[in-house]
Amino acid sequence: MTQEVNTLFTNALVLTMDKDFTQYFPGAVAVREDKIVAVGEESELKKEWSAQETIDCKGKVLMPGLINAHTHVPMTLLRGLADDLRLDVWLMGYMMPVEREFVSPEFVRLGTLLACAEQIRSGVTTFNDMYYYEEDVAKAASDAGMRAVCGQTVMKFPAPDAASYDDSLQMARDFIARWKDHPLIIPAIAPHAPYTCTAEILRATADVAKEFDVPLHTHLAETAFEVENIRNDHGMPVIPYVKKQGIFDAKVIAAHCVHIDSGEMRTLLHAGAGVAHNPSSNLKLASGFAPVVKMLETGLNVGIGTDGPASNNDLDMFEEVRLAAFIAKAVTNDPTSLPAPWALAMATRLGAQALHLGHLTGSLEAGKRADLILVDVSPLHNSPSFKRAADNAYAQIVYAGKSTDVSDVMVNGKWLMRAHQLLTLKEDELLAQAAEIAKQIDAFLIEREQSVLSKLIALGGSLEQESFEVQVKVKITETDPVIRALQRPEIDVIRERHYREHDVYFFFDDPSQGRLRYREDDFVDDARNTVTHVRARLTLLGQKREGKFQDEVLLSRSRYISPASQSLRFYREYFKPKSEVVIQKDRLRWLIQYKKTEFFVNLDQMQEPQLGYYLEIKSRTWSRKDAERKAQLASELLSVLDASSGEKVTEDYIDIVGEV
């Protein structure tokens, strides 16, 4: 007696991707509702099962759908926006400013639908995501019919979807509670990374993951820099540090794991954690070479992910699988490393296990959900076919297959693509909407790029507004007379400082953009002859003077100032100056009162270039009238300090030195 099923696939090269790498040719798979009920030889299954629909696969490969083990799908909308940049410039200079401006539930929905279309086309049936407004990712993925682990981001910074960590944690709880039993979506919590979360956040997210028994998705040990920082701050590598916060009590999915040692691998193994390897992303961002062969030898479930399409720049798992195999060979110096069957296992069975979904998907076995794809291995770029060994079939897919060879995709027993036609998504509409968003982002960035000031503002952080300053500067030959004169009774010294100032000035093609100064102040403790601390600031200087008074006392408009939280290298790559000039000086600085008015007195020794000594007298001002009064006082002070005979200098130091 035959039993009834919905669909019987016949005449296929069935790669089950089960743990024995069982193949059937001509093979068959029987699907009833959302599940696979039988896999085997065609002749056997034809006897046992009668189907509402029988599909002749015409010799194509029938295999489990691919598992994209780590991504940020809404970032399809930022694909190709900025490339060939260092991670910090890319993230702080482009991604985060644009995300602050554009990311919304609608943006997330559109980006996810685009990503689903691209992933279905390339044979992905399950993906593991981390982004903002993750509930909208979940809705879109479920509408598209894909299986997805959806991780709501939690981190210590304000995010596009949450003003604080508490808000995002609450969002995550509510989302998980609502979606817990969905047939396609596995809600999850995603503390972004150890360096963007506090220990408290790691513990709190692990608690939520345990409470609801859902996965915890995070980035771990992606760069050497991260490992170094965690080691400096906490005295241990990344994996022991996050273990200490209890995250391994949850079902962890650890993306990257580029810089971990064999002890850390064992920790992950004992914790039952899954790993997501991201070959393209690790290469393109120069993060390093993950020790994939060692991780597999340790027994870890290592899946493969595309990472977000803004850094990769696509969601092509065929490319990732091939690259995983290639890189493993090159870094172990052994072409037999990570052979094709295992590379493909990483993208299927091992990937599903890494996501803690091994019981549901990742291989074609009776009882699992019907997540499967048909791949044509007969196109020109993959012909001819050899059948001498079982491994030939895996090598065809891994070493010469293209995502465009996927013709049909079923998830949870439901067709998402047949004969290259998407059934759940309208590509043209999505593309039109995406083009509209891209136009807005282009306009936003073009506007911003037009001015150094707007690029500075886009970086965020606290930025002082413009102010006006009265100042006079004279060249002097000796400093002792000035220092002595500062002790006169009419001058009240409030405080005294000693800095060494290292300035780098950026010049731009368009002089009206002004100059950008990156200054490091080394605070010198003269008693102990040590630098007590260093302060870095960024200042945008205009070229114009606002006014001039007697004795060459100037009124200048000063100048956007922000703390320089990034490195000089960051600002160089972000602002792309046409040239740079370095100036170093030794500065003695007094804050004084003279006739009840505060002035700064700077006694500067120019060291690079060696230009001798200068005296500067400065005071902030807020009105024209106040400025006139202070200009008068500054002029008097010059005399009090015995410097009125010195050569008056009306230029900034950078103008004295000039552009090189």
Place this chain on the structure above:
Amino acid sequence: MTQEVNTLFTNALVLTMDKDFTQYFPGAVAVREDKIVAVGEESELKKEWSAQETIDCKGKVLMPGLINAHTHVPMTLLRGLADDLRLDVWLMGYMMPVEREFVSPEFVRLGTLLACAEQIRSGVTTFNDMYYYEEDVAKAASDAGMRAVCGQTVMKFPAPDAASYDDSLQMARDFIARWKDHPLIIPAIAPHAPYTCTAEILRATADVAKEFDVPLHTHLAETAFEVENIRNDHGMPVIPYVKKQGIFDAKVIAAHCVHIDSGEMRTLLHAGAGVAHNPSSNLKLASGFAPVVKMLETGLNVGIGTDGPASNNDLDMFEEVRLAAFIAKAVTNDPTSLPAPWALAMATRLGAQALHLGHLTGSLEAGKRADLILVDVSPLHNSPSFKRAADNAYAQIVYAGKSTDVSDVMVNGKWLMRAHQLLTLKEDELLAQAAEIAKQIDAFLIEREQSVLSKLIALGGSLEQESFEVQVKVKITETDPVIRALQRPEIDVIRERHYREHDVYFFFDDPSQGRLRYREDDFVDDARNTVTHVRARLTLLGQKREGKFQDEVLLSRSRYISPASQSLRFYREYFKPKSEVVIQKDRLRWLIQYKKTEFFVNLDQMQEPQLGYYLEIKSRTWSRKDAERKAQLASELLSVLDASSGEKVTEDYIDIVGEV
């Protein structure tokens, strides 16, 4: 007044890939006969030129065709035949045996046509080849309408198309003379590599290249092993060595250059040599990471190649360009290395220059040949598009473009593909023929894989035929009595040797396959207590005895023997034994005459495992009658050597030790 052209491309994003990376949008290109006559803004060109056909490119990218700077195109027919193997196993165990059996002018033609179809589909307009029967590659490429540098292979070994180096040199001369002025084909000479050519071959091929002013295409410094060998044999690295042979007097195209230093880069630069970088091949075969960024900084013309499709396993230049950019970032630990515009320049302008064809192709500039392609950057996997910066366009192609996005291809002013339809090739016929060849190769290899003997024979090299041996073996406790007895007058010692023998026995699943012994004989000079030389041999041992005489004297069938020119590791990976046993012994061996008959007398001390001393008496035999006589003499000799009371042993050493 407008001038007449054949074709005017309009409404394109024109990436000229000239040295200033000039772009036009909406841009236009005018083509007359085989040449580009104008490139620029659409509005300008529309005024200046009237065309027989105007093509609206609908915003697609119009760019120079890609240059595949190093390949072996006929190997499409061997794609996916054997993967995940070490180079020597892959080459000596699979490629060369199959090539010896199958490569013919017809094979080369079919493989080339398939490769042309695949390359045209993926936007390649020029390729640089090296194979056998290269004139047939040239004919096929020209029939397909592609531009190609066709290098006839010359090497010291017999090749499928030439019994000797002289033959292949003559073939190369004749081929070059006949094709010298072809509009599409640039004939060339291809000394395979420094390690497969003698110094004389390198000089002779350089002379031919100079005489006809054609390129010389060769593999240089592909693996660390090659560099080490050349250094050992010639006392210098690869580039100085081949320079000494005069090859840089010719126009060299050097494939790989993975292991070269900055001095060697300067040598290549001064010689005007081009370099072909092969990212996929170098990763998949674990050859190493070529210093691409340094080569470019040195000023070298570095192109990108796919290498042969049997090792890659495809001819997809989009993949190679992306990989070149990725790897450069990862190995320099700098994500700003080899940015997208430069990666694409390597695949176009720099590639053409590397092939010494910079005057003909590689960029869209007036005066160059019309080799151009249209690429659709609007598909789902490459949407949306940002236009903020000029580099966005290169990043789209390099980081998210697919070969399947190429829609139209023109070479030398002639259409080879329009709207994804090939115009010069019939894919279905080619695929059917390729499938037929693949079936034959499968059958050949399956037949071969069935027997260890046929796998051994497939390796080639001199192989001794079977012979018969009479032998007797006894266990002894002391060696001195035997050594003394050998001085008796009835024994005439012809020579005496002392070896240490290291044997590794391979066992197979099917015992009837016999056992394969890999033996290293260390020849010991007792006077100086040194090993004078080492000989390695491979012997296939059957399990059967052919006969037995009195005193346990045996007649055994011996056994295919060949010199073991490869490493133990090679044979292990090639024959895939199910288990191995190691035996080591110290052997004193005398060749003696006794009653005018030659015998070998072996006095063996078994060291691993420690089994004590054995005496063996052996003699070759060719007829049953001769065998009977020698068995009688061997029996007598046992007495003469005072060993007839010893325990007779009828087993080979390996059977005494047994399978582990």
